[in-house]
Amino acid sequence: MRQCSYACSSVEHRISRRSLLAGLAGGAAGAMGLSGFAHPAVAEQLKAAAKRVLVVFLAGGSSQLETWDPKPGTDTGGPTLAIPTSVSGVHIAELLPYTARQMHRLAIVRSINTKEDDHGKGHYMMETGRRQEPGMSYPTIGSVAAKFLASEAESLPGYVHVTPGGSSFGTTDSAFLGPKFASVTLGDGVLPTTAARPESLTESADRMRNEMRRRADHRFQQRRRTAETEAYSQSYEQAAELIAKREVFDVTKESPRDLERYGTHDFGRHMLLARRLLERGITAVKVSHSNYDTHNENFDFHIEQLGEFDRPFATMIEDLAERGMLDSTLVVVMAEFGRTPRINHLLGRDHWSAAWSVCLAGCGIQGGAVIGKTNPNGTAVADRQVGAGHLFHTYFRALGLDPTKKYVVAGQPIPMADPQADAIQELLA
Amino acid sequence: MIAARTLRMTCTVTLAWCSWLAGHVRADEPVPIHQLIDETIAAACQAKGLPLAEPASDAEFLRRLYLDLVGTIPSAADARAFLDDAAPDKRAKLIDRLLASPEHARHLARVWNVMFMERRPDKHVAAAQWQEYLRKSALDNKPWDVLVREILSVDGADETTRPAAKFVLDREAEPHQTTRDIGRVFLGVNLQCAQCHDHPLVDGYPQDWYYGLFAFVSRTALFTDKKNKNLVSLMEKADGDVTFTSVFDKTKAIKNATPRVLDAKAIDEPKLEKGQEYAVAPTDGVKPVPKFSRRAQLPSQLTSPDVPAFRRNMANRLWAHMMGRGLVHPVDMHHDDNPPSHPELLAALGDRFATAKFDVRTMLRELALSQTYQRSSLPPPSGEPPPAESFAVTSLKPLTPEQLAWSIMQATGLADHQRSALGAKLNEATLHDGLVGNVSPFVGTFAGPAGQPEGKFQATLAQSLFINNGGQVRDWLAPRAGSLVDRLMKLNDPAAIADELYLSILTRPPTTEERAEVAEYLTDRGADQRAAAFQELAWALVASVEFRFNH
Numbered sequence: 001m002r003q004c005s006y007a008c009s010s011v012e013h014r015i016s017r018r019s020l021l022a023g024l025a026g027g028a029a030g031a032m033g034l035s036g037f038a039h040p041a042v043a044e045q046l047k048a049a050a051k052r053v054l055v056v057f058l059a060g061g062s063s064q065l066e067t068w069d070p071k072p073g074t075d076t077g078g079p080t081l082a083i084p085t086s087v088s089g090v091h092i093a094e095l096l097p098y099t100a101r102q103m104h105r106l107a108i109v110r111s112i113n114t115k116e117d118d119h120g121k122g123h124y125m126m127e128t129g130r131r132q133e134p135g136m137s138y139p140t141i142g143s144v145a146a147k148f149l150a151s152e153a154e155s156l157p158g159y160v161h162v163t164p165g166g167s168s169f170g171t172t173d174s175a176f177l178g179p180k181f182a183s184v185t186l187g188d189g190v191l192p193t194t195a196a197r198p199e200s201l202t203e204s205a206d207r208m209r210n211e212m213r214r215r216a217d218h219r220f221q222q223r224r225r226t227a228e229t230e231a232y233s234q235s236y237e238q239a240a241e242l243i244a245k246r247e248v249f250d251v252t253k254e255s256p257r258d259l260e261r262y263g264t265h266d267f268g269r270h271m272l273l274a275r276r277l278l279e280r281g282i283t284a285v286k287v288s289h290s291n292y293d294t295h296n297e298n299f300d301f302h303i304e305q306l307g308e309f310d311r312p313f314a315t316m317i318e319d320l321a322e323r324g325m326l327d328s329t330l331v332v333v334m335a336e337f338g339r340t341p342r343i344n345h346l347l348g349r350d351h352w353s354a355a356w357s358v359c360l361a362g363c364g365i366q367g368g369a370v371i372g373k374t375n376p377n378g379t380a381v382a383d384r385q386v387g388a389g390h391l392f393h394t395y396f397r398a399l400g401l402d403p404t405k406k407y408v409v410a411g412q413p414i415p416m417a418d419p420q421a422d423a424i425q426e427l428l429a
Numbered sequence: 430m431i432a433a434r435t436l437r438m439t440c441t442v443t444l445a446w447c448s449w450l451a452g453h454v455r456a457d458e459p460v461p462i463h464q465l466i467d468e469t470i471a472a473a474c475q476a477k478g479l480p481l482a483e484p485a486s487d488a489e490f491l492r493r494l495y496l497d498l499v500g501t502i503p504s505a506a507d508a509r510a511f512l513d514d515a516a517p518d519k520r521a522k523l524i525d526r527l528l529a530s531p532e533h534a535r536h537l538a539r540v541w542n543v544m545f546m547e548r549r550p551d552k553h554v555a556a557a558q559w560q561e562y563l564r565k566s567a568l569d570n571k572p573w574d575v576l577v578r579e580i581l582s583v584d585g586a587d588e589t590t591r592p593a594a595k596f597v598l599d600r601e602a603e604p605h606q607t608t609r610d611i612g613r614v615f616l617g618v619n620l621q622c623a624q625c626h627d628h629p630l631v632d633g634y635p636q637d638w639y640y641g642l643f644a645f646v647s648r649t650a651l652f653t654d655k656k657n658k659n660l661v662s663l664m665e666k667a668d669g670d671v672t673f674t675s676v677f678d679k680t681k682a683i684k685n686a687t688p689r690v691l692d693a694k695a696i697d698e699p700k701l702e703k704g705q706e707y708a709v710a711p712t713d714g715v716k717p718v719p720k721f722s723r724r725a726q727l728p729s730q731l732t733s734p735d736v737p738a739f740r741r742n743m744a745n746r747l748w749a750h751m752m753g754r755g756l757v758h759p760v761d762m763h764h765d766d767n768p769p770s771h772p773e774l775l776a777a778l779g780d781r782f783a784t785a786k787f788d789v790r791t792m793l794r795e796l797a798l799s800q801t802y803q804r805s806s807l808p809p810p811s812g813e814p815p816p817a818e819s820f821a822v823t824s825l826k827p828l829t830p831e832q833l834a835w836s837i838m839q840a841t842g843l844a845d846h847q848r849s850a851l852g853a854k855l856n857e858a859t860l861h862d863g864l865v866g867n868v869s870p871f872v873g874t875f876a877g878p879a880g881q882p883e884g885k886f887q888a889t890l891a892q893s894l895f896i897n898n899g900g901q902v903r904d905w906l907a908p909r910a911g912s913l914v915d916r917l918m919k920l921n922d923p924a925a926i927a928d929e930l931y932l933s934i935l936t937r938p939p940t941t942e943e944r945a946e947v948a949e950y951l952t953d954r955g956a957d958q959r960a961a962a963f964q965e966l967a968w969a970l971v972a973s974v975e976f977r978f979n980h
Contacts (some may be wrong), residue, residue, distance in 0.1 A: 134606040135621065137878065157890060169891030172878040178887040179877065194894040198903060204898070205965055212950065212969035219942075220975045224805050226825060228886045229974045235888035236972065239897045242890060411762045412622050412880065 012068070021146055051363055051399045052278050052329045053145040055286040056271075056313065058305075059424040060293030061122070063339035063349050065378055066093050066302040068108045068357035074377040076341035078299055087368035095306040098314035104319050104368045105326065106361045107427055111372020111381045114337060114388050117351040119293075122336030129392025129417050139181070141332075141395055142284035144175035144416075146181040148401055150283040155241035156248060157184040163288035167192040176409045183286065188266065189273045191249050195242055210236060248280045249273070262312045271312035275319055278329060292335060296346035317361055330363035330398050332391075340406035342376040355381045358391060363398040371424055391423030397423045442783050462781050464501060465613035469774040470801045474821045480809040482822035487512055489980065490597065490803055492936035496828065496979045497751055498527040498793070501835035504845060505933040524797045528790050531568065531857035537789075538563035539831050540750065545580070545596055545614060548872070548879045553585070553651075553661045554595035562592035573743050573787035577615060578728035585662035586654075586716075594663065602663055608643040613761035613882070615731060616668035617742035626675040633764040636675055640686035641695070644671040645727040652716045667706030667719035688723050693735045696726050734783070738763065741779035745769070747789065748778065751796040753824035753979075754817055761882065770818040806980040825978040827886045830875035832979070834868040840934040840971055841905040842912030843867075849911045870901060896972050905963040906971075917963045923948035926963075934970040 070093040071077035082091035085103030092108075093102055099106070116122045121132050128138040139147070146158025161170070161183040167190050170182035184192070195400025197206060217233040247253055251273040262272040267289050274285045289309055294301040313333070320326040339349035355374045361367070372384030396403035396417055403417035460468075485493065491511050495503045503511070511523060527533055541563050542556075566576050585594030600606045605624065612620045620964035623639040653662035671686040689695040699721050711717035733740055741763070756769040756778075769775040778792075787793050796802055806823040808814035815821035828836060838844045847863050848855055874895045877883045896902055907916040913933050918974055920926045927947035931939040941945065947966060954962035970976060 037791075134600075134603045135880070136550070137881065169889070169894075171873075171876070171891075175878060176881065176884060178884050179891070180887045180889045182889075184891075187941075192891075192894075194891075194898045197898055198900070200903070201898070205961065208950075209965035209969045210897075210972075212946070212966060213972045215784045215946065216969060216973040216975060220973065223810075224825065224980065228827060229825065229978060231886075231888040232827075232977050233974055234892060236897060238890050239893040242894070243898075319694065377551075410759050411767060412619065421924035 008009075050151065050283070050328065051145075051149050051394070052282075052325070053141060053149075053284045054274060054316075054331045054362075055127075055142060055284075056309075056331070056333045057123075057286060057288045058292050058309070058333065058335040059288050060291040060335070061119070061337045061339055061351060062292040062305075062335045063294065063298060063302055064110070064355075064357040064374075065339070065341065065349070066095055066299070066306065068092055068359055069110045069378060070094070070319065071341070071374075071376070071378045075392060076343070076377040076379065078162060078343055078370060080299065090368065090370055093306075095302060096310045098311045099317075102314045102317045102361075105321055106359055106367065107365050107369040107371065108357055108359050109371040109391070109424065109427070110357045110360060110374055110385060110390075111384045111386055112338075112353075112356050113381050113385050114353040114356075114390075116353050117337060118353075119336050122351075122353060124332045125388045126336060126391075128175075129388050129395075129421075131388075135174040137172070139175040139177045140173045140183075141392065142183055142286050143177050143181040143394075144401075145284040147174070147177045147400065151281075154281055154283075155238045156245065156280070156282055157242075158282070159183045159284040159286075160282050161185045161286045161288070162189055162273055162277075163286075164188055164266060164290055176407065176414075185282075186249065186273070189249070189251055189270055191246065194248065195249075197243055197244065206240075210240065248277065248282075251276060261315050263308065265308050267308045268312045271316050275316055278320075278325065280325070292339075294339065294348050295344070295350055296348040298339065298343070298347060298349040318364065326362040327361060330365070330395060331361040332357040332395065334391075355379065360394075360427065365398055365427055366429060369427055371426055386424060387421060389418030390424055392417045393421055393423035394427055397428055459781070461798075462778070462792070463799040465777060465781075466774065466796070466799040466801050469771055469777075473771060474815070474819055477599070477819065479819050479821045482804045482807060482809055482815075484800065485803050485805045485823065486937075487520075488937035489805060490501060491523070493823075493979055494520075494797060495936075496832055496836070498524075498536065498797070499530060499532040499842075500539060500829075501532075501642055501830050501839050502936055504839060505929060508932050508936050511883075521798060522846040524794055528794055528797075530651050534564050534568035535857065535861060537567040541567070542882060543883070544746070546599065547881060548876055549599055550879060551599070552601065553598040554592055558592040558593045567789075570788065570790045573782075573789055573954055574732040574739075576788070577732055577739075581611075581728045581731065582725065584664075586660070591662075597646075597649070597663060598661065600650070602646070602649050604647045604649065607649075608639065611642055611646075611727075611731070612639075614955070615742060616738040617745060617757060617761055617763040618691070618738065619761045625675045633766070636673060637684065637686060640671050640673050640684075640689050641689040641691065643656065644686045644688040645723050645730075647723075648719075649724050655714055656715065659684055661714070663724070664716045665722050665724055666711070666717065667701070668720070683788070688726060688730070690727075690730045690736050691738055693730065693733065696723075696730060716975060720765075726819060727898075737776070737779060737809045740783040740787070741775055743787070743789075744778035744782045744792065747774060747782075747792050748775075748796060751793065751802055752820060753826040758818065759882070770820075772958050800913075815928070821978065825980050827978055830872040831868055833875060833977070834871035835864075836976070837902060837905065837971055838864055840976070841902070842916065842918065842933065843905045843909075843912070845913075846909050846911045846915075867901065870895075870899075893972075902968070902971065906967055908960060913967055914960060914963045917967075919962065926951070930963075930966055930970065935973075935975055 060378050065077060070080050070082040070091065072081045081094040083094045083097065083100055083429065085100040087103045089104055090103055092103070114122065116125050116131065124132050127140040130138045142159040143250060150158035158181055163185060165187045167187035168185045170185060171179040173183050174181040190416065197203065213236065221229050221233070234254055242362055251269055254272055254276060258272055262268040265400055271289050274287050277285050290303055292301070293399065307328050317326070317331065320329050337351055337353035340352040343349060373382050374380065375382045393403040406413040407416060471481065488508070491508060492502055495501060511519065516522065538560055540559055579590070579593045580596045583590040583594045585591045585598050597607055600610065609621050612618045618634065620634055620639040620642070623634045623636045627635045648666045648669045649663055651661050654660045654662065672683050673686060674681050674683050687695040687698065701720055705718055706719055708720050709715065709718040745755045745757050746760050749758070749760050755773055756775045757763040758768065782792055801820050804823050806825060808822045817824045844860070844864065847860060851859050851863065874892055906914060908918060917926055917929055920929060924944055927939045927944040930947065931937055931943065950966060951959070951962055
């Protein structure tokens with residue numbers, strides 16, 4: 001961080017970064033105060049140990065029976081068979097052959113009951129670990145990670161969402177953490193248009209006018225400097241850095257071989273972009289894959305969708321492991337909910353939250369672990385029932401954050417994770 | 430029938446206030462409110478040994494007053510006229526002129542809209558009708574208690590009064606949501622944490638306060654009139670008792686709540702025999718009307734003299750609007766552990782506000798007249814800057830998204846261009862209507878999340894990129910008849926150019942250093958790049974901290 005050349009005496013300035021927090025676990029202390037360490041080598045070390053999050057969101061609600069919890073040969077299983085994996089005794093659906101070979105790095109929770117069959121509410125619940133309630137919004141796991149794990153000195157956005165559709169700067173998924181920690185959406189992997197200088201503005205003209213702005217700010221702030229004025233002035237430096245670092249977001253800079261390994265379809269490119277972002281210092285990345293809302297033709301659609309998902313996902317896990325990044329990257333494959341064991345008359349499966357699965361990896365999550373189980377035909381949880389709150393606690397623990405701490409928002413203490421739930425200890429190293 | 434009920438309610442309320450006033454108004458003329466403010470603030474600063482900032486310069490005062498009262502910066506022409514005016518009472522005159530202007534009513538309506546609705550997307554009442562209702566209320570200087578009673582009493586079924594129902598209708602009449610926001614917006618208390626138990630950190634927020642308010646609205650729900658184009662309005666049941674338990678209570682004791690506002694007396698409820706509760710009984714497709722409506726009691730109870738929190742809350746919010754932070758701060762967290770910085774002053778302001786029949790314009794006028802408001806934002810030259818809550822120095826206020834949009838339109842001269850283009854048709858409404866479409870991208874980029882109080886200021890990458898690379902600001906800076914760069918192109922003297930730039934954008938003349946800087950920049954860019962250079966210089970000032978913060 002730049003040194004202040006003049007008095008930074010406002011109280012707000014001294015406490016701004018911490019004011020939201022009642023306290024944090026030791027694991028996050030490095031990220032909180034990275035720039036405060038005197039010795040650059042220490043800061044570097046801490047930064048190397050910084051943790052990251054990758055959420056793969058299977059939008060619409062993927063079927064647990066076609067992915068993590070197949071039930072071949074039962075009245076609900078449909079045509080989907082189970083195949084062995086790299087972990088003896090653990091079987092997953094045949095539609096995930098590449099993923100099966102990474103099973104020793106993955107964990108499955110098969111006993112999720114979220115009691116929420118609405119797309120919007122289910123999505124909210126899985127990303128925030130809370131049931132929606134009037135008058136209150138909680139931050140998503142990506143925003144939480146951006147807030148607590150990203151280095152303050154980092155000029156790139158802390159949370160990036162890669163998805164089909166349009167690009168935009170989000171403002172809401174970070175809730176009370178503020179828009180600074182909201183996701184930047186890269187529609188089809190492309191930055192919002194304002195991230196590029198318009199053609200009519202040359203780099204040198206932009207530099208010159210920003211130099212004039214800087215001088216004006218310097219004069220104004222000589223006696224009127226606050227945390228807010230400083231953050232505002234600094235936000236233009238961040239903008240300039242982002243413009244200069246646009247290559248970070250350019251997946252075409254990856255090698256042709258990697259482009260081929262991940263696949264030339266959208267989801268493949270988006271996953272490769274996610275790897276690139278994680279490697280280059282983005283703390284939280286979410287990749288959405290559409291669409292799994294298979295009310296009809298469930299099996300055909302899953303063959304098609306998972307045919308896209310399987311290889312890039314497995315390649316990502318392998319690459320993260322090879323690069324030594326899996327130990328510090330929490331990976332979660334989630335959806336709004338699962339799908340009904342009952343197969344409807346259109347050969348579809350409908351919304352189903354009573355017994356479904358999520359896949360996790362990295363950041364100390366036990367490779368090969370299978371948590372909980374459903375009954376023989378998947379119509380109910382048979383053992384170790386958990387909800388979104390338990391998963392959220394588990395993410396926090398894996399990331400080195402203490403989920404029992406509280407935010408203090410406008411004087412109100414707000415538990416960081418649902419106090420009625422706790423972490424799935426068996427999953428954690 | 431609705432009209433009769435409203436009338437009866439108004440009478441009861443007025444009587445209650447009359448008897449309260451009789452006990453509170455002194456025979457001798459009290460000191461003007463602005464004097465009371467200044468005496469209290471100065472005495473508190475003196476007691477703490479805090480030096481006061483110098484009075485604000487005319488230029489600083491002018492910019493601040495425009496932003497606070499009409500929501501935009503003044504034009505260069507208006508600035509020149511004010512700065513050149515030698516009249517000793519020109520500040521008071523300006524305050525009165527702005528308060529009486531239609532621009533003020535428009536601005537106040539915008540501020541109130543955000544306060545009431547917190548940028549929720551429209552649900553049942555269109556924003557345009559609601560804004561117009563608020564604007565007219567501000568234009569008529571409708572007393573605050575009257576406005577609040579209207580908002581909380583209408584059910585939305587009558588087209589003429591429907592806009593006022595937005596507060597409850599657009600919260601889907603969800604009783605917890607409504608309870609939380611009535612507490613916050615009208616009483617300055619955020620009782621959210623008291624929903625499940627007495628507030629764990631705040632002794633002064635017991636759970637029964639929450640359920641006392643909740644009991645007024647818990648029987649209310651949305652009613653869809655299938656016979657009238659599915660119009661959604663409010664209905665109320667005649668039954669439904671409110672009981673609650675604390676999640677901390679091991680015995681799980683069940684308590685009953687009757688409608689009451691905070692620690693005021695609970696309302697008297699008539700005992701109605703079973704089967705006799707309804708004037709119109711609930712049947713399929715028919716909106717029920719209970720003989721006794723709990724919700725109908727809320728407006729008069731809330732605004733009654735027995736609820737000091739009601740008058741204090743608005744006095745504090747008006748104070749915060751002008752001074753940059755509340756005497757209680759945040760404005761919805763008034764409790765024993767977060768006391769007002771100047772408790773007697775807040776109590777006095779609340780009482781004086783009530784005595785003045787909740788006259789918002791008078792309160793704003795008095796606040797603006799105070800030396801406290803008219804102090805510089807430059808702290809005294811020596812020592813630590815005084816803390817914001819001392820009001821010894823004027824706090825910096827980030828512009829709201831709307832203030833920012835309108836101010837950039839004024840600074841770049843887009844507004845001047847529009848004025849001359851309108852010609853004879855120019856008035857507040859036509860100018861507003863012609864430009865208002867430009868505002869929503871600013872709201873989208875600079876506003877906090879919908880349905881939440883505006884959080885602490887955050888500068889985001891999205892915002893700086895919006896100003897740095899976005900098409901809007903770039904387009905506004907481009908020369909067009911009467912715009913800033915168009916005016917600059919007609920000037921040759923670098924000093925005159927600097928003057929026009931600074932006066933148009935920062936509402937002040939440049940310093941010698943700044944004049945020299947402008948001249949140097951123009952020389953560096955060369956004669957063939959004048960238009961580009963002007964746009965760059967103007968951009969630098971528009972993007973500056975000095976522009977972004979009301980100071």
